[in-house]
Amino acid sequence: MDKRQFIKSCALAATLVPLVSCANVIAAHSGRTASRLLPVALNPGDTVALVSPSKATDHKIDVQIAEEVMAALGLNVKTAPHLTARRGHLAGTDAERAGDINAMFADKDVRAIICLRGGSGAARLLPLLDYELIRNNPKILLGYSDITALHNAIHAQTGLVTFHGPNGTGSWNSFNADQFRRVFFERELMQYQNVIDAKDELAPRQNRTITITGGKVQGELIGGNLTVLTALAGSPYLPDFSGKILFIEDVEEAPYRVDRMLSTLKLMGALDKIAGFIFGECTDCSPGGGYGWLTMDQIFDDHIKPLNIPAYRGAMIGHIKQQFIVPVGGRVELDADAGTFRLLESVFQS
Template identity: 70%
Template sequence: MDRRRFIAGTALAATLPLIGLRGAMAASPRGRLLAPALNKGDTVGLVSPSSATADRLGLQLAREQMEALGFKVKTGEHYAARHGHLAGTDAERAGDLNAMFADRQVKAIVCVRGGSGAARLLPLLDYELIRRNPKVLLGYSDITALHSAIHAKTGLVTFHGQIGAGSWNRFNADQFERLFFQRELMEYRNKVDHDGELVPRRNRTLTLRPGIARGELVGGNLTVLTALAGSPYLPDFRGKILFLEDVGEAPYRVDRMFSTLKLMGALDQIAGFIFGECSDCSPGDGYGSLTLDEILDDYILPLKIPAYRGAMIGHIPEQFIVPVGGKVEMDATAGTFRLLEPVLAAD
């Protein structure tokens, strides 16, 4: 995968001494920063901060899907560019993102796709500009790097959810409408799908440790998050609810990344844990592979905090839009979490 090759190339987790990682984690910003609420007819900016889109149809779909949601669309100058596997050079991609935050006409910024490369932009972003012009930022997977850095540096609540060129099915569009237009204090409860079965198998949650916890959400893609270890672009994990997802990672790599979170002190600081989907993460052929169940048992159960897995978060067709920095109450027994406070500023 492109993302894995990029992370292996940086060799951040492997080469950075773990001593001092606690001190390298970002301090809490002065307070949460909320983007203005959205309305139909607003202008949305489409940007490509990570990988290039493989074909023109994907770019066209991103525009048409934003228009179908009721928005006018403005595209970044380089959103269709290519530099290797990236959607333009680092300077071009960062410039598009900074320009969208500076543009008074643009009310929200949607990432066309993920892939890899967003972490390369973090030193080039204008965080003071972003703090002065808070806006909705939406995307997932590699966009985790932007969510983590922007929240750590500015306190802005951003949104881990569907990308512009992804599937805007009825579930995802409804999530968007309820969260951004109706400003609902969402309860995130998995969609029940019997699919002809006597007992439903799809979208099941599994309690790792029962209980209720409250805190702000941090997290996103496990691979991308742990690749920021030792940098100033990680959020403060103290008292937070950590949510994670991933795709195409063998269990031994998932184990290595959880080990990084443990050694850097992040796991010992969180108040609750939500694991979404790890798509295509089965052990495969081989002898003696750890399972995801065993990995979560090893790293999460000793924390003795409320925890569950199976939330509709990740590389799946129907997925939650999760506010990074939003204050929630999670119920690990029920397999749900709900917003306690608005995640958008009042009109």
């Protein structure tokens, strides 16, 4: 995942010619979130759409596998017109990718939208999405990593609850498939608790959680990939952080860059507004050489512990094989001592 390209691409988005009414952007309030809107429920036999908002897919078999996964889950699949398009590293032009998303929200036969993969480029689409159309056709949107840009923009602009979880080309092991069925088909009020397996160790090493500050708190979830989230700073596509529980994760970022991004959230006032904090996994986030570095423990002690809010790290969220499917905008209770959070109410229309 080349997030350096993503950051550069953010500046290009401002030069794009809007495909939808400027009122969609003018209506946005930076740092505010629309009233919460729930998506329609999903059932076996429904039709889901595959879209590709970010990086192009290099191999046709990846699309075939994503289609087979959805079919194995008992769903019919509709592919967006430009799913396999390419423009440079992107899955087609901005107009094509945004048009596919708008079209799938408008399509009455489609009940959910699954993002094929992440990478970079989703932020370029934010001025081109038809938020009034999305608001009038609330559907499940599933994806993670670069899809963080879509989750936050759509939630900020429409209030729609979307879902941070596996992309279509990701790993669909038994854990992730079980998460999908429980969240979407059974509409379970999920208890998000890491799966602990000691294997051949006297004490388990995998999926450990670490309490930063103990306590319990209730609030709505916002967040996603830290790099993508902070790149939205200063735009109308970032939800209000007030009273929210922030969850973040990242990949291939040295600790000093994590420190810098948390500093950005601090300087913009976001961290001082949140009520709780969950850090997932920072995959391949090893420090480089040089004159030393802050450890991740020190970074959390510097930025999160002084907030004196319930906070923990190690949740099964991020660029890992087994992932929680987390509702962005869902109301949860966080228990930082136990290293868990649980849904308090349904995130689907009744």
